Amino acid sequence: MNEMTTVTEAGKATANRPQPRPGVLDIAPYVPGKSKGSHGKTVHKLSSNETPLGTSDAARAAIEAVARNLELYPDGSSAELRAAIGEVYGLNPDRIICGAGSDEVLSLIAYGYLGQGDEAIYSEHGFLVYDIAIRAAGATPVIAPEKDLTTDVDAILERVTDKTRMVFIANPNNPTGTYLPFEEVKRLHEGLPANVLLVLDAAYAEYVRRNDYESGLELAATSDNVIMTRTFSKIYGLANLRLGWGFGPAHVIDALNRIRGPFNVNGMAIAAGMAAVRDRDFVTRSIEHNDTWLPWVTAELEKLGLKVTPSVGNFVLVHFPDEDGKRAADADAYLLERGCVLRMVGNYGLPNSIRMTIGSEDANRAIIGHLKDFLEQK
Numbered sequence: 001m002n003e004m005t006t007v008t009e010a011g012k013a014t015a016n017r018p019q020p021r022p023g024v025l026d027i028a029p030y031v032p033g034k035s036k037g038s039h040g041k042t043v044h045k046l047s048s049n050e051t052p053l054g055t056s057d058a059a060r061a062a063i064e065a066v067a068r069n070l071e072l073y074p075d076g077s078s079a080e081l082r083a084a085i086g087e088v089y090g091l092n093p094d095r096i097i098c099g100a101g102s103d104e105v106l107s108l109i110a111y112g113y114l115g116q117g118d119e120a121i122y123s124e125h126g127f128l129v130y131d132i133a134i135r136a137a138g139a140t141p142v143i144a145p146e147k148d149l150t151t152d153v154d155a156i157l158e159r160v161t162d163k164t165r166m167v168f169i170a171n172p173n174n175p176t177g178t179y180l181p182f183e184e185v186k187r188l189h190e191g192l193p194a195n196v197l198l199v200l201d202a203a204y205a206e207y208v209r210r211n212d213y214e215s216g217l218e219l220a221a222t223s224d225n226v227i228m229t230r231t232f233s234k235i236y237g238l239a240n241l242r243l244g245w246g247f248g249p250a251h252v253i254d255a256l257n258r259i260r261g262p263f264n265v266n267g268m269a270i271a272a273g274m275a276a277v278r279d280r281d282f283v284t285r286s287i288e289h290n291d292t293w294l295p296w297v298t299a300e301l302e303k304l305g306l307k308v309t310p311s312v313g314n315f316v317l318v319h320f321p322d323e324d325g326k327r328a329a330d331a332d333a334y335l336l337e338r339g340c341v342l343r344m345v346g347n348y349g350l351p352n353s354i355r356m357t358i359g360s361e362d363a364n365r366a367i368i369g370h371l372k373d374f375l376e377q378k
């Protein structure tokens with residue numbers, strides 16, 4: 001028996017090789033949205049909540065300038081970027097940390113504050129990066145059921161124990177598109193012990209048009225145990241560069257700065273982020289696009305007889321009649337055949353549903369047209 005056979009026989013004869021920490025192999029690897037249709041071509045990619053408006057020209061120009069000096073290390077503290085974010089959002093830059101996507105910031109929070117024996121709570125259909133970050137840190141995820149596909153504050157509070165160290169909320173949540181009003185977020189915060197860190201992931205905050213919504217800036221500014229995360233991947237159209245940030249109490253930011261990689265954000269991301277965050281016209285156009293097409297897509301899907309969860313983000317969750325997920329899977333396959341890539345969300349406990357990002361006018365009309373044909377053919 002050679003080495004190869006020994007190694008590939010999973011679970012057997014593995015004692016003589018390096019072992020990951022307990023829990024690592026329990027992690028279900030993150031499955032990103034597909035990017036190609038069934039014939040290898042993509043007509044419309046609406047699987048990862050990317051913006052249909054591309055990237056700010058100013059951000060693109062900033063990248064080109066940095067690309068001339070790739071041999072130089074970036075500023076490890078992202079100081080100018082933090083200053084630009086602080087200026088636009090009215091925040092103290094010392095209380096901001098930048099990361100390679102908000103995914104990195106979420107992981108840093110988990111590594112900094114969770115370990116073996118600790119529990120961290122997230123909600124039933126919450127963003128799956130939390131599950132990965134919690135387990136990767138060696139801690140135990142605790143899942144709170146939702147009501148009407150919405151985070152349920154009482155269900156979370158009921159699950160707090162002596163071991164709870166963290167609560168993750170995506171607000172608005174992906175993949176459901178639902179949100180918690182500020183009053184509910186405050187009620188959650190007030191119900192948590194002071195040693196529990198509340199993580200408010202506001203990846204879609206810019207898209208929300210509700211008077212009772214607050215992204216988390218206010219609680220993170222005024223509490224000792226709240227951190228808010230934001231991303232440049234969605235409305236700013238910089239997903240490919242990997243850039244996100246967190247805003248929290250000085251003592252939390254200090255801890256995270258100690259464990260992050262010394263040059264965790266690259267120079268092109270820093271430069272592009274600075275330009276993008278200052279290009280408010282680009283952001284306004286993106287919001288207007290969503291304000292036009294989110295209601296249109298929702299109404300058209302409903303006209304087709306499909307149920308749509310009311311969304312405040314740049315995506316909608318569409319429900320197909322309950323047939324053990326077969327109808328949703330068939331619709332997904334039908335769209336993929338036509339180069340239209342949406343997102344199946346069975347791994348979020350939603351086997352009968354598909355998530356669709358709000359795309360360009362062409363994309364939105366194409367998907368509605370194909371779904372109409374799909375539903376009529378049976």
Ligand SMILES: *Cc1c(COP(=O)(O)O)cnc(C)c1O
Pocket residue numbers: 049100101102103104127170173174201203230231232233234239242243244
């Ligand atoms: C897309 C998304 C993010 C952003 O992740 P990045 O690592 O910044 O690209 C964070 N949280 C949620 C809920 C998201 O949907």
